[in-house]
Amino acid sequence: MTTDTIKLAQTIRGHALRMIAKAKASHVGSCLSMADLLAVLYGSHLRVDPNNPRWPERDRLIVSKGHGAxxxxxxxxxRGFFPVADLITYxxxxxxxTGHVSHHVPGVELSTGSLGHGLPVGCGLALAHGRPHAPREEIVTRSVTSTVPRTFVIVSDGELxxxxxxxxxLFAGHHKLDSLTALVDYNKIQSFGSVKDVLDLEPLTDKWRDFGxxxxxxxxxDHDAIQAALHADHAGKPKVILAHTIKGKGVAYMEDQLAWHYKSPDAKQLAEALAGLGCGQ
Amino acid sequence: MRTSFIETLVQVAERDPRVWLLTGDLGYSVLEKFSSKFPDRYLNAGVAEQNMVGVAAGLAMTGKVVFVYSIANFPTLRCLEQVRNDVCYHNLSVKIVAVGCGLAYGGHGYTHHGVEDLGVMSLLPHMTVMAPGDPVETRWATRTLVDKSGPGYLRLGKAGEPIVHQGEPTFEFGKAVQVVDGTQATLISTGGMLETAVRVANILAARRVSIRVLSMPTLRPFDAERVVVEAKRTGKIITLEEHGPGGLGTLVGECLAQAGLGVRFVPLRLQPEPTLCAGSQAYLCGRHGLSLERIVEVVESVAD
Structure with missing residues (x-):
């Protein structure tokens, strides 16, 4: 399974590079840093049905960092929600x-782009699916084997x-929304500087833990680590996966470079990137 | 109006399990009627309006009809982008309820004056905007917002507004309602100014000046057709609202201009500058040129 998701991650990195190069668009570094998270989620974890994107019992994934469209x-x-051939119209x-995530695309739950919107909506979804008809103290805890629809929200570090x-x-911790999982794409670089220099988030583990x-x-x-984290039990509490990532991951000349929040690769750079990933041109 | 709203919402929620109510930690002695009956469909989201509206959107994505309650600007301006992106862009059934709009929280100061809300909410896609004029219109508007899918905004006063409509008139969604018949000018009111509008018409009737009064409880969709009919009928239009520029007067003005009608038009509304002193609602309205006496004077001069 992990081999499949690793292959999927490289494939979608290739697509994103071609799409962004063709459109002369930005945010390629932000896309590449969360490729592995998306590959494991869609490749092996999420209960979704591409033939019935609005299936009521499905898991929901919100990509709150809408620039990673x-x-x-x-x-x-x-995953089969729409033809791969359409991607090049990006x-x-x-x-x-559209250049930021649109819910008019099959499989997308929430349009995002302005930051800080996904997690509140994810709380609402988790509340809708997980609220017991009883006082808060009597919440029935659920494990990952539950069939209750689960909600996942990917947020960027700068977005925090x-x-x-x-x-x-604060809300999710208070209400013990244990069908909710947040994933932080912690690539350490935000729009105009390093996270540490702009608004340091550390100690980030302590902050989330203190909020319940x-x-x-x-x-x-690390796909095995992502799998294990997604499967880790969090009964009675929401879960956050702080995913330490590298902006531009998978393309050597883009890694850890702020400039690739904005630049798009030219033909030569694209060819080099695709070759490095083992993707076809 | 608050009381009419919550009593109607309780009635609707009894037969419609989709109805939820969230509050931003406000509604003491009002919302208990709902929370005690439907604890599993009620939530105090805390003093966190951005999250509250996002949560409401998430709930509505699963088919619920979610009312979000707070006062004046807190459920509108504080979380405007959540209303725009999460609710309106996705065309979700989240109904924003703002109490104490206009200058109802007069003495509390400008932070608590909801005087731009109608304009701002009217600009948003898919948004139904309702500003009922009395408890009767409030009951109808609350039921209507549940029935109409998609985003909604309900602008309420505080409490103790008098009943203007006798019995239950036939309201039609998106349509103005005639409250007083008249021939010399048409006075169009929205929200809690309705009682004042009727009093103005009565005072002028005693002076043999015949004023037609319309109530406009729905601003989006806007009854442009009726405005044009009235403009052609009386040739003189006055609007009355406890709101600054951007509300009813702006909508009516645009409508008259588009129709190419060069009729006499006077928008009576609040000045855009912040109110800097304390005072009762009536006192502050007077400071803005909206005392009963001043309105009577203006309407009479237009009708002449």
């Missing part, structure tokens, strides 16, 4: 594949500057 569309297409005139997230983090969450810190590019 290209790689989300890529994984949805690979950000082109008249395409539904937004106060709305901390409202939601189960916290698991992992290497966000």
């Amino acid at each position: 290209a790689i989300l569309y890529a994984v949805l297409a690979e 950000s082109q005139d008249g395409s539904p594949l 500057d937004e106060g709305s997230n901390w409202e939601a983090i 969450w189960t916290v698991i810190a992992i290497d966000g590019h």
Whole structure:
């Protein structure tokens, strides 16, 4: 299974690179850093049905860092929600594949783009699916084997500057929303500088834990670790996976480079990137 | 209006399990009627309006009809982007309820004056905007917002507003309601100014000046057709609202201009500048040129 998700991650990295290069769009580094998280989620974890995207019992994934749209569309297409051939229309005139995540694309739950919106909505979904008809103290705890629809929200590290997230983090902990899992794509670089320099988030584990969450810190590019974290029990509490990642992961010249939040690769750079990933041109 | 709203919501919730109510830690002595009956469909989200509206959107994504309650600007301006992106963009059934709008919280100061809300909410896609004029309109508006899918905004006063409508008039969604018949000018009111509008018409009737009064409880969708009919009928339109520029007067003005009708038009509304002193609702309205006497004077001069 892990071999499959590793292959999927490389495939969607390739798609995202081609899409962003064609559109001369930005945010390629942000896409590449969460490729492995998306590949494991869609490749082996989420209960979703591409033939019935609105299946009421499905798991929900919200990508709150809406600028990571290209790689989300890529994984949805690979998963069969719409044709892979459509991906190359990304950000082109008249395409539904807008530069920030759009819910008019099959499989997308929530349009995002302005940061700090996904986690509150995820709390609402978790509340809808998980609220017992009883006082809070009597909440029936659930494990990962439960058939209750689960809610997953991917947030960026820079996005945690937004106060709305901390409202939601407080809320989810208080209400013990244990069908909710947040994943932080902690690539350490935000829009105009390093996270440490702009608004340091550390100690981030302590912050989430103090707000009542189960916290698991992992290497966000290690598929076995991602699997294990997703399966870890968090009965009675929401769970956050602090996924330590590398911005631009998988393309050597983009890794840890702020510039690739903005730049798009030219033909030569694209060829080099695809070759490095073992993807076809 | 608050009381009419919550009593109606309780009635609706008894037969409609989709109805939820969230509050931003406000509603003491009002919301208990709902929370005691439906504890599993009620939540105090705390003083955190951005999260509250996001939570409401998430709940609505699963088919629930979610009312979000707070006062004046807190459920609208504080979380405007959540209302725009999470609720309106996704066309979800989240109904924003703001109590104490206009200058109802007069003495509390400008932070508590909801005087831009109608304009701002009217700009948002899919949004139904309702500003009922009395408890009767409030009951109808609350039921209507449950029935109409998609986003909604309900602008309420505080408590103790008089009943203007006798019996249950036939309300039609998105349509103005005639409250007083008249021939010389049409006075169109929205929200809690309805009682004042009727009093103005009565005072002027005693002076043999005939004023037609319309109530406009729905601003989106807007009854442009009726405005044009009235403009052609009386040739003189006055709007009355406890709101600054951007509300009813702006909608009516745009409508008249588009119709190419060069009729006499006077928008009576609050000045856009912040109110800097304390005072009762009536006192502050007077400071803005909306005392009963001043309105009577303006309407009479227009009708002449």
